[in-house]
Amino acid sequence: MSLLGRAADQWRSFRNGLLSSPRFQKFAVDFPPFRPVSRARSRQLFDLLAGFTYTQVLYCTVKLGLIEMLQGQPLSSQAIAARIGWPTDRTERLLKAAISLDILERTSTGEVTLGIHGAALAGNPWIARFITHHSLLYADLTDPLGVLSGTKKQNQLKDFWSYSDQRNAADYTALMAASQQAVAAEILAAYDFSRHQHVIDIGGSNGTFLKAAAERYPRLKLSLFDLPKVTELARANLGNRFEIHGGSFLDGELPKGPDCATLIRIAHDHDDAAVATLLAAVARMLPPGGTLILAEPLSGLRATAPVADAYFGLYFAAMGQGRTRTPDEIGRMAKEAGFARCELVATRNPVVSGLLRMTMP
């Protein structure tokens, strides 16, 4: 262990001894210079404890359509109650909760309008779609220990992401397409595809990323590969501008020709053995010097840890497969698959997507 590592561990142990001591806690509250820190820490701890109720408030606000209702049009509590068909006192309880969380806000005349988070949601409707989709995860998380330990086998999320028989292909494709605009914007801002001739989006869903790429690079040849039922949806969305291939990337070869492949929100859906199979298939498909762009939330980065490790940690546990990985973990798997290099490319907002560029020898 390095000297720095040992010093950090010693500090951690000293700090934890102090923070868990009732005498120190009393001192920190009583001693005025420490008070702002102790207040902030207890607020953070309370947020951890109460976060699930915040999420339910957000869910109810979105589910009742309050974001659209109040966009550009403040309303009184009574008017909102009349529109949603709830008694005014019940409505007021929800409004107060949403106002306390800055989802909504009261105007100077006492009406209710969007708060900072509500306004941001109004500008990103795909987030609302995920919020309502979370009703499946809430149902699974009635037994969080079972979900995390793997003893709870029947999960609604597992049923939803039906890759094996694609019975929910239309639903999961619609969910992905809604958020893909935001993801595509991150990828296209972070990586210049003009150096390539032919790009294939593997697991390309209904082609929302390819459409955005085609707009930016009109001369780039673009192909899509996905499961057969999803490619039917892609065909309806894309028309003839793109080559579309149906099949499973876990089973057989990928179509040769592209000098660049993209895997957008694909690897994290799968366990290590499947990702190894997929990366090997991409490596066999690419020509010497070819590139693979892998874009998804990455683990091990401080800025995105709660999203990558807490949110997606539980999400993939409920889904019954997949996990977020660190750039190093993916880099090691890429080398085993035959890639020469794997490097992290900075994105503007790593919460929306991280990005790794892998190159063939």
Ligand SMILES: C[S@@+](CC[C@H](N)C(=O)[O-])C[C@H]1O[C@@H](n2cnc3c(N)ncnc32)[C@H](O)[C@@H]1O
């Ligand atoms: C989480 S979605 C991501 C879709 C899209 N790349 C995006 O970011 O919006 C995963 C996609 O991978 C596809 N997929 C899953 N397993 C597959 C397999 N074995 N072969 C081909 N595609 C697969 C799914 O049908 C789905 O479209």
